[in-house]
Every structure is written in structure tokens, then in C-alpha cells.
Amino acid sequence: MPLLVMKFGGTSVADLDRIRNAAGKVRREVERGYDVIVIVSAMSGKTNELVGWVEQTSPMFDAREYDAVVSSGENVTAGLMALTLQEMDVPARSWQGWQVPLKTTSAHSAARIEEIPRANIDAKFAEGMRVAVVAGFQGISPEGRITTLGRGGSDTTAVAFAAAFGAERCDIYTDVDGVYTTDPRIEDKARKLDKIAFEEMLELASLGAKVLQTRSVELAMRYKVRLRVLSSFEENTENSGTLVCDEEDIMEKNVVSGVAYVRDEAKMTLISVADRPGIAAAIFGPLSDAGVNVDMIVQNISEEGRTDMTFSCPVNQVARAEKAMQDAKEKGEINFHDLVADTDVAKVSVVGIGMRSHAGVASQMFKALSSEGINIKVITTSEIKISVLIDRKYMELAVQALHDAFGLDKAA
Amino acid sequence: MPLLVMKFGGTSVADLDRIRNAAGKVRREVERGYDVIVIVSAMSGKTNELVGWVEQTSPMFDAREYDAVVSSGENVTAGLMALTLQEMDVPARSWQGWQVPLKTTSAHSAARIEEIPRANIDAKFAEGMRVAVVAGFQGISPEGRITTLGRGGSDTTAVAFAAAFGAERCDIYTDVDGVYTTDPRIEDKARKLDKIAFEEMLELASLGAKVLQTRSVELAMRYKVRLRVLSSFEENTENSGTLVCDEEDIMEKNVVSGVAYVRDEAKMTLISVADRPGIAAAIFGPLSDAGVNVDMIVQNISEEGRTDMTFSCPVNQVARAEKAMQDAKEKGEINFHDLVADTDVAKVSVVGIGMRSHAGVASQMFKALSSEGINIKVITTSEIKISVLIDRKYMELAVQALHDAFGLDKAA
Incomplete structure (x- = not known):
């Protein structure tokens, strides 16, 4: 079956209603015939709360304990998303990073993904599961400890899964409806781009247009993952949002994109x-x-x-x-x-x-x-x-x- | 080195100040020469919040997802406790159930402990770690999924660790200073017991004196774990609280204890x-x-x-x-x-x-x-x-x- 990766950021899963809304988008893709891997962030505010507790406890914190604490927010959302999908009669289950296992380096709080073995999740798809809900942002080190990928790391989790599972596309659902020519708060004539090349997105991301974690774009470019940024709060069609893709897939382009x-x-x-x-x-x-x-x-x-x-x-x-x-x-x-x-x-x-x-x-x-x-x-x-x-x-x-x-x- | 198990319930770790207070009690035991295994509950209110979300999401919830969600509260406290101890220069690290691994049956949300292999934690004690902070209430099933032991299960986690590691004693820190002859809210002449026999505690626990989870007392009785209930909010001495112990260890006793x-x-x-x-x-x-x-x-x-x-x-x-x-x-x-x-x-x-x-x-x-x-x-x-x-x-x-x-x- 063709496979999609769908990632929902913190504002898209901020409460039970929003999780239900996000799950509705997942169900729609399942009904269209896709198997889906859903990557979830923590409910918005949760990770900041956890980070605050760690910093108050220990200014020069042990990054291994930081990771053990701050990764817990994603576990909650993953379980709740799986339950919500089950309520919609979509066969789903949750996976925490170590259960996949999503193997990373030992660079705690800024770990890099080394490998995502497909066997565990593929076995469940083969048994009829239609949606694997994976806690974003987290993995497991060679020492068996929990690691995190840095703030915004769930984007990178999503792209890495899309690459590992050969997904048709990786959809990043967020609170904006795409990538703009510039910040609409500064220039009200700013226009949403239908498509943008990986290289451009990389420059825009690292230059401060914080729609995607930079590393996720690098990874998408390297593995040719078609990456789409779109809004959780709109009815989406096949052409919603902004597609981040290879230069060759963009026919018409301005000299300057943003x-x-x-x-x-x-x-x-x-x-x-x-x-x-x-x-x-x-x-x-x-x-x-x-x-x-x-x-x-x-x-x-x-x-x-x-x-x-x-x-x-x-x-x-x-x-x-x-x-x-x-x-x-x-x-x-x-x-x-x-x-x-x-x-x-x-x-x-x-x-x-x-x-x-x-x-x-x-x-x-x-x-x-x-x-x-x-x-x-x-x-x-x-x-x-x-x-x-x-x-x-x-x-x-x-x-x-x-x-x-x-x-x-x-x-x- | 002699070893103690110390368990802190939800009100004893309700915020960062209380975690610091609890960590102070742990440090004192370390200074007395003990290696310590600390079992922590979730911050008070957290587990109820998580249970509420699960029940709202899915009235007939999948117990596997319930466990994945509600176990996350303990992970937060375990990391924060380890960090607090490190700040006090006590070598400590946190362990989640699956990392120990605390092996349980597959009876989700009411799992029973099957085995606690000592190798991982013992290896760290041998390297100089003085405190292993373990997330209570949770374990891992033979299928590799997270399980929980039922409400109040952290007491059972504590006693099981005390049995597995041959602890000198298992101290259960809570918001009451011991076991009373009856509920002081009903009878103001109720008196704190210095000692109580396992069998009596078992009857009192299952009869509604909710100081300890019943299963933890059963387990303590079976493995002859000396179990002490005492307050987190007092300066404790060697004789604080109530010792739950073998009948033979109680010299003087009333015909009726409670x-x-x-x-x-x-x-x-x-x-x-x-x-x-x-x-x-x-x-x-x-x-x-x-x-x-x-x-x-x-x-x-x-x-x-x-x-x-x-x-x-x-x-x-x-x-x-x-x-x-x-x-x-x-x-x-x-x-x-x-x-x-x-x-x-x-x-x-x-x-x-x-x-x-x-x-x-x-x-x-x-x-x-x-x-x-x-x-x-x-x-x-x-x-x-x-x-x-x-x-x-x-x-x-x-x-x-x-x-x-x-x-x-x-x-x-």
C-alpha cells in the first residue's frame, strides 16, 4: 500500500479537540488508501514547561536526564492520537522512540538519527494496522538511554521516517498554511508559495523563517523526500500548503523566491x-x-x-x-x-x-x-x-x- | 554497601521544592553509607490528568495505549529527582521501567511484576553511582510494550525492588506520618502505631486504610521486606513512622490493633x-x-x-x-x-x-x-x-x- 508520513506540531495537538481534528485528517488519508505514519509533537506548552523544570532544577543539567524528562510530552500525545484513531475505527497503535527503535547518536539533546529499522512497524502494517503513531523528537542511544533531536526535532523525525519507509510524501501540519515570500506580519502583500526548492527552503529556514527545523530540510533534500507544509486548521486539498521539492519539479519561478x-x-x-x-x-x-x-x-x-x-x-x-x-x-x-x-x-x-x-x-x-x-x-x-x-x-x-x-x- | 529503597508518593514530589525536600532525605541516607534505590510517583494530580484525557478520548480505551500515556508522569519525576540529586553532588541517574527492565505480565493497567534483573543497576552502583532513581508504577510486557501496575502501583514497585536487591528496608514516604489505630478524622484519640504486622496491615489496607497498595503489603510479607511508612514533611529519625514487619518482630501488642x-x-x-x-x-x-x-x-x-x-x-x-x-x-x-x-x-x-x-x-x-x-x-x-x-x-x-x-x- 502507498504510504504517507503526516506530522502534527504542538499547536495542532494542543488539546483533545485538536487531536481529534488532526486524527480526522489522518483518517481521510487512510480512506484514500494510504498506510500512514503519524509523527506527533507534545501538546503546545508542555515541552517548555518540562524544559523550565529541568533548568530550574539544574542550571548545568545532565543532558541525559534532560532528554528523559522533556521527551515525555510526545509519549502522551502519541498514545492519545492512537486512541482517537481507534475510536474512529482506524487500526492504530503508538510507538515511543525506543520501541521503533529510532537509533541515534549519544549526543544528548542534539542527537542525530543513525537508523530506523523498519521491521517492527512493517510487521504491524502486515497484520492490518493502518496507522503507526510515533512520538516525535526522541530516540534511543547506543547506551540504551533516551535521546532528543533538539527543539523542532519532530520535523526531522518525520522526514527520517519518510525516507526510511519510502513515503510518497511527508506532510508537515502546522499553524501556518505554507511558506511565504516573506513574513506577512511585516509585508501584507506577502504571498504563499505553491512550491519552493529544498535549497531555498534551507536558506529561508536558517535565515529565520521558522516553519521547519533546518535539519529536516537537509535530510529531505538528501533523500529526495517530497515535503509539504500545510495548515491543521483548514480543509486541505491535494494542492494545499507549500511543497518543498527538487528544483526540477518547479516549472515557473521568480529569480528571487523570498x-x-x-x-x-x-x-x-x-x-x-x-x-x-x-x-x-x-x-x-x-x-x-x-x-x-x-x-x-x-x-x-x-x-x-x-x-x-x-x-x-x-x-x-x-x-x-x-x-x-x-x-x-x-x-x-x-x-x-x-x-x-x-x-x-x-x-x-x-x-x-x-x-x-x-x-x-x-x-x-x-x-x-x-x-x-x-x-x-x-x-x-x-x-x-x-x-x-x-x-x-x-x-x-x-x-x-x-x-x-x-x-x-x-x-x- | 548496604542498600535502602525509598519511595516518594505524588504529594511528596508535587513540585520542584518538594522534590528537593525528598532529595535531601535521600542524600542523608547516602551520607549514612547506604546505596539507595529511589522509586518515584508522578507529581500529584498528573496521573489523574492523564487518566482523564484517556477516558475522554476513548471510554472503552485500549489498555495498552492507556499505559503508554499514564506512565509518562513518573518519567518526568524520575529525571527531575536524578537532576536534583546531582545538584547535591550525589551521583544519581534515572531509569524508566523498560530500561531496568522491570518485566511484567501483559495484563495492561493491572500488570504483575515477573522479574527485576539486577545487572543494569548493579553495574552502575559498581561504577560509583549512589542512587538509582526508578520511575514507579510502570514496567514492560513480554511484547515490549509499556505496562502499569494499577493505581498506587509505585508502592509495589518499591517493595519489589527491595526484595530483588535485598534492601535493608523499604521506606514509603507519604503525606501521613504512619499507620493509625483508626482514621484520626473520625476518632481524635487515634494513635500512631510504631509497628504493625504484615497480616494486620493487609487487612487494614484492603479494608480501606489507604496508606499502602494492598499488593505491596502482600509482596513485602512474602519476601520478608521490612516496610516503613513515614512522612515526607517531617524530620525523620530511625524510629519515625510505622514499621510493617513480621509478627515476631513485635514484642508488645494489643489484642486489637486497629x-x-x-x-x-x-x-x-x-x-x-x-x-x-x-x-x-x-x-x-x-x-x-x-x-x-x-x-x-x-x-x-x-x-x-x-x-x-x-x-x-x-x-x-x-x-x-x-x-x-x-x-x-x-x-x-x-x-x-x-x-x-x-x-x-x-x-x-x-x-x-x-x-x-x-x-x-x-x-x-x-x-x-x-x-x-x-x-x-x-x-x-x-x-x-x-x-x-x-x-x-x-x-x-x-x-x-x-x-x-x-x-x-x-x-x-
């Missing part, structure tokens, strides 16, 4: 760094060790053996970054005159696989920002993305100007 | 039953099949081949009992003229192993009731217990009169 932003960035500049081979490693090694998520990196032209090095990171990591740099200086690992932090910047990016074959996107972007009087502080580019740092106060204006300049309110 | 009661009983009488061999089985088989918990049974002397049969059961099972009897009559399995239910009765019992060697306890009991003008409707006796059914309105009076008559306010 405008993304990250509000709370900081720009840090190390002034007059002694420039020598290995200096980048000497700077970014300690930052990484200190848990600073460095994003953009720009190095000025070297003059007389010294250079300025600029990087960006989330605002709430500035203190940590400053300490790491000061410590490295004191140890003699690096040498710089000053460290200047600008904590009032935001990042705005345009993303689109069309850029690969279209020149002039960058200049069009810079012109649009300039005509609004917005000064660009840092620029980085990749094959399918151009990002700039600007003053935070211009962020909304920049998003709107770029959305307009690239005609994103109109379909290709 | 007065127990069950408020909401019903007395049912089948009038003029055709008396023949096998008639009791023909009556009580269908009642048992219908889930009626028959307690007392009295059969009148047979006259001309017919007899009256009286039994008691909880008030809320009367309708079920009536239907079962009516059905059996229609099928011709039994024959009676009428079925009369008296739903306004209560059961009062005196319990004491001293009765074995003392005559006259029954007559002393009946005299005490009679002098208060309380009419006795049904009497049953066992070796260490005498129970009577009386009008419910006299229940408190009867408890007080008996407590007084047997001098229970004074130690032996």
Missing part, C-alpha cells in the same frame, strides 16, 4: 588584527568553543600586516564573544587593538535559486535599499542568497522595499 | 434461592464476570430446598450486580424470588493478630455496638478480623465506640 530577516543580530569588529596565516582559525576557534554562533564573516584588505575582521552573531551572545576574544588575547593566541560591537543591526536576505542564472540581483537589491536611504554595513553572498546587515530600525522598511523590488507579490 | 471502615457499601439479598450444589458458583460467577467486587457473603440455613443468600459490594456496583442476577435468572442459571438491595450500609472491622490467641473479641465488639444501640446486619470473621455491616449513619459512632472499647488510645 525575503528573510533576523532581527537581533550584532556586528563585531576586531580592529587591527595582526594578519598571519591561521589567524582566522585563531579567532573563530575560541568563538566556536565558547558557543558563539558566528554567521557572516568579512575580512578587510590587509595593510602593513594588520587587518580588520568583522563578524556577526546573535545579540545575546555578544558578552560571550567578547570574553572569548579577550581570553584569547591574554593567552597571546591573537593580537588586536580593539573590539567594537554594534548591537543595533539586523540581517535581511534575498533568496532564490533563480539567481544562479540571473546576474544583476545584487545590484538590484542594493539599489532598492539605497533608494530608501538604507545604509548597508556588511554584505555576504552565496550562490542563491545575498545577505546584508543594516541598522535594525530600517529592517521592516528594507523587507518591504525588497519584496516590492523583486515583484514577490506576483506569481511567476 | 478499627477500619468502608463507608459506601451495599447489602444485597437474593430471596428464596433454589438451593442445590453449585448454586454459589452460579451466583458469584456472573457477578465476578460483571466486575462486581463481592466482599462479605452469608448464606442462611436452607429450608425446604430454598435459602436466602446475602452479599455486600460497593454501592456504585449495585446496578451492575442487579443486571447480572437478572440476566442469570432469565438464562435459567439461577432461580430466586426477589433481589433486595440495601444501599445505606457501611462496614466496620476490628483487626488484630492478637485475636488468634484471645477469645471473646467478637462478643466484646458486639456488646460495644449494642450498648450504643447499633444494630448489626451482617457479620463475617476471619482469623484476625471481625467485620460487621451496620446502618451508614452509625458508622462514625461505631468506630469511636470500638476504638474506646479495645483501649486503642493506649499503647500495649
Whole structure:
């Protein structure tokens, strides 16, 4: 029988009524002839509550115990979803991560999936079970302890099951009806995309459009899993939501697909760094060790053996970054005159696989920002993305100007 | 190293402060030189919430899914307790039922413990772990699914661990400071017992003094586990609480140890039953099949081949009992003229192993009731217990009169 994976996020299973609503969508797919693997998150708020308890109990918590505690929310939803489906006369049962078993690495609270053996679940499908309800976000380590995949990890669970079971599609049900050209709260002409390429989704996800966990998109791309994002709160048709798919499956496309932003960035500049081979490693090694998520990196032209090095990171990591740099200086690992932090910047990016074959996107972007009087502080580019740092106060204006300049309110 | 089992009930781990309080008691035992196995319940209210969700979702629920859902509360407490102990520099880790593994039968929601292999936990003790925190109430079936042991099952988990690991003692921490001669809410002269024999505790537990799950006492008696009931909310000494132990360990004892009661009983009488061999089985088989918990049974002397049969059961099972009897009559399995239910009765019992060697306890009991003008409707006796059914309105009076008559306010 053809197989679908359907994943329901926390708001989609927030209470018994919503679980019933979600189960109705599952039943419909069963009636259409699909076997279904359902991946569920914890009821919304539950995981935060559990995380709060762990953090209050032990600020530097043992990640193995963290995982044992926070994974429990998904177990509740999985059982309730199976019971709801049974009430609808759909043969269903629940599986916790260790029962599948969903095997992961031992990297507690950020484990990676290693293997999903099909035997246990396939045996139940063969006996007539139509729906396997699996607790998302969790797995089991080689040591037999419970692991979790990081916040949002149920998306990754869903894609991994879709890959392992050769699912026709992986539907991610959430509280938005798809992926938009930009945040509709900022630009009311934002338009829902029918399709988006994996590569674009990856850039949009990591740039702050938090519809899907980044790793789930990477995994989908690697295993060619057709991934659909759609709303739990609408009557869905075959064409609802946004399909995240291979570039080749998208016939018509704009050069730019979306405008993304990250509000709370900081720009840090190390002034007059002694420039020598290995200096980048000497700077970014300690930052990484200190848990600073460095994003953009720009190095000025070297003059007389010294250079300025600029990087960006989330605002709430500035203190940590400053300490790491000061410590490295004191140890003699690096040498710089000053460290200047600008904590009032935001990042705005345009993303689109069309850029690969279209020149002039960058200049069009810079012109649009300039005509609004917005000064660009840092620029980085990749094959399918151009990002700039600007003053935070211009962020909304920049998003709107770029959305307009690239005609994103109109379909290709 | 000597080993203790310490069990904390729901009110003892109701929030993070109480978990910290409980962990303090564990640390103290570790400092005294014990290795400790801690059994935890769910935070108070959590299991009821989960049971409510299951029952709302599916009135005739699949017990396997019920178990998967309701067992999750204990997982949370186990992890939080391990983290709290770690914060106190006590080497600890949590174990869920399937990780031990605590092997049970497949009788979901009322499973019985079959085996607790020691290897996994012993290996960690050998590595320097001082406390194994185990989620109570739950186990794993031969099919690899989660089972639960019935409400209050964490007591049974605790005693089973104490037996399997040869613990010096099994301390059950709860919200009362021990076992009393009767309910202090009814008789303010009720006195805490320092010691009570297993057999007495068993009668008191099953008669409604709900301090311990009955099965845990049975198990403790079979494996000679010294069981202590004490309060989480007091500073405990070596002699706190009540020790449930072998009869031989109690030097001084009253003839009667306690007065127990069950408020909401019903007395049912089948009038003029055709008396023949096998008639009791023909009556009580269908009642048992219908889930009626028959307690007392009295059969009148047979006259001309017919007899009256009286039994008691909880008030809320009367309708079920009536239907079962009516059905059996229609099928011709039994024959009676009428079925009369008296739903306004209560059961009062005196319990004491001293009765074995003392005559006259029954007559002393009946005299005490009679002098208060309380009419006795049904009497049953066992070796260490005498129970009577009386009008419910006299229940408190009867408890007080008996407590007084047997001098229970004074130690032996």
C-alpha cells in the first residue's frame, strides 16, 4: 500500500479537540488508501514547561536526564492520537522512540538519527494496522538511554521516517498554511508559495523563517523526500500548503523566491588584527568553543600586516564573544587593538535559486535599499542568497522595499 | 554497601521544592553509607490528568495505549529527582521501567511484576553511582510494550525492588506520618502505631486504610521486606513512622490493633434461592464476570430446598450486580424470588493478630455496638478480623465506640 508520513506540531495537538481534528485528517488519508505514519509533537506548552523544570532544577543539567524528562510530552500525545484513531475505527497503535527503535547518536539533546529499522512497524502494517503513531523528537542511544533531536526535532523525525519507509510524501501540519515570500506580519502583500526548492527552503529556514527545523530540510533534500507544509486548521486539498521539492519539479519561478530577516543580530569588529596565516582559525576557534554562533564573516584588505575582521552573531551572545576574544588575547593566541560591537543591526536576505542564472540581483537589491536611504554595513553572498546587515530600525522598511523590488507579490 | 529503597508518593514530589525536600532525605541516607534505590510517583494530580484525557478520548480505551500515556508522569519525576540529586553532588541517574527492565505480565493497567534483573543497576552502583532513581508504577510486557501496575502501583514497585536487591528496608514516604489505630478524622484519640504486622496491615489496607497498595503489603510479607511508612514533611529519625514487619518482630501488642471502615457499601439479598450444589458458583460467577467486587457473603440455613443468600459490594456496583442476577435468572442459571438491595450500609472491622490467641473479641465488639444501640446486619470473621455491616449513619459512632472499647488510645 502507498504510504504517507503526516506530522502534527504542538499547536495542532494542543488539546483533545485538536487531536481529534488532526486524527480526522489522518483518517481521510487512510480512506484514500494510504498506510500512514503519524509523527506527533507534545501538546503546545508542555515541552517548555518540562524544559523550565529541568533548568530550574539544574542550571548545568545532565543532558541525559534532560532528554528523559522533556521527551515525555510526545509519549502522551502519541498514545492519545492512537486512541482517537481507534475510536474512529482506524487500526492504530503508538510507538515511543525506543520501541521503533529510532537509533541515534549519544549526543544528548542534539542527537542525530543513525537508523530506523523498519521491521517492527512493517510487521504491524502486515497484520492490518493502518496507522503507526510515533512520538516525535526522541530516540534511543547506543547506551540504551533516551535521546532528543533538539527543539523542532519532530520535523526531522518525520522526514527520517519518510525516507526510511519510502513515503510518497511527508506532510508537515502546522499553524501556518505554507511558506511565504516573506513574513506577512511585516509585508501584507506577502504571498504563499505553491512550491519552493529544498535549497531555498534551507536558506529561508536558517535565515529565520521558522516553519521547519533546518535539519529536516537537509535530510529531505538528501533523500529526495517530497515535503509539504500545510495548515491543521483548514480543509486541505491535494494542492494545499507549500511543497518543498527538487528544483526540477518547479516549472515557473521568480529569480528571487523570498525575503528573510533576523532581527537581533550584532556586528563585531576586531580592529587591527595582526594578519598571519591561521589567524582566522585563531579567532573563530575560541568563538566556536565558547558557543558563539558566528554567521557572516568579512575580512578587510590587509595593510602593513594588520587587518580588520568583522563578524556577526546573535545579540545575546555578544558578552560571550567578547570574553572569548579577550581570553584569547591574554593567552597571546591573537593580537588586536580593539573590539567594537554594534548591537543595533539586523540581517535581511534575498533568496532564490533563480539567481544562479540571473546576474544583476545584487545590484538590484542594493539599489532598492539605497533608494530608501538604507545604509548597508556588511554584505555576504552565496550562490542563491545575498545577505546584508543594516541598522535594525530600517529592517521592516528594507523587507518591504525588497519584496516590492523583486515583484514577490506576483506569481511567476 | 548496604542498600535502602525509598519511595516518594505524588504529594511528596508535587513540585520542584518538594522534590528537593525528598532529595535531601535521600542524600542523608547516602551520607549514612547506604546505596539507595529511589522509586518515584508522578507529581500529584498528573496521573489523574492523564487518566482523564484517556477516558475522554476513548471510554472503552485500549489498555495498552492507556499505559503508554499514564506512565509518562513518573518519567518526568524520575529525571527531575536524578537532576536534583546531582545538584547535591550525589551521583544519581534515572531509569524508566523498560530500561531496568522491570518485566511484567501483559495484563495492561493491572500488570504483575515477573522479574527485576539486577545487572543494569548493579553495574552502575559498581561504577560509583549512589542512587538509582526508578520511575514507579510502570514496567514492560513480554511484547515490549509499556505496562502499569494499577493505581498506587509505585508502592509495589518499591517493595519489589527491595526484595530483588535485598534492601535493608523499604521506606514509603507519604503525606501521613504512619499507620493509625483508626482514621484520626473520625476518632481524635487515634494513635500512631510504631509497628504493625504484615497480616494486620493487609487487612487494614484492603479494608480501606489507604496508606499502602494492598499488593505491596502482600509482596513485602512474602519476601520478608521490612516496610516503613513515614512522612515526607517531617524530620525523620530511625524510629519515625510505622514499621510493617513480621509478627515476631513485635514484642508488645494489643489484642486489637486497629478499627477500619468502608463507608459506601451495599447489602444485597437474593430471596428464596433454589438451593442445590453449585448454586454459589452460579451466583458469584456472573457477578465476578460483571466486575462486581463481592466482599462479605452469608448464606442462611436452607429450608425446604430454598435459602436466602446475602452479599455486600460497593454501592456504585449495585446496578451492575442487579443486571447480572437478572440476566442469570432469565438464562435459567439461577432461580430466586426477589433481589433486595440495601444501599445505606457501611462496614466496620476490628483487626488484630492478637485475636488468634484471645477469645471473646467478637462478643466484646458486639456488646460495644449494642450498648450504643447499633444494630448489626451482617457479620463475617476471619482469623484476625471481625467485620460487621451496620446502618451508614452509625458508622462514625461505631468506630469511636470500638476504638474506646479495645483501649486503642493506649499503647500495649
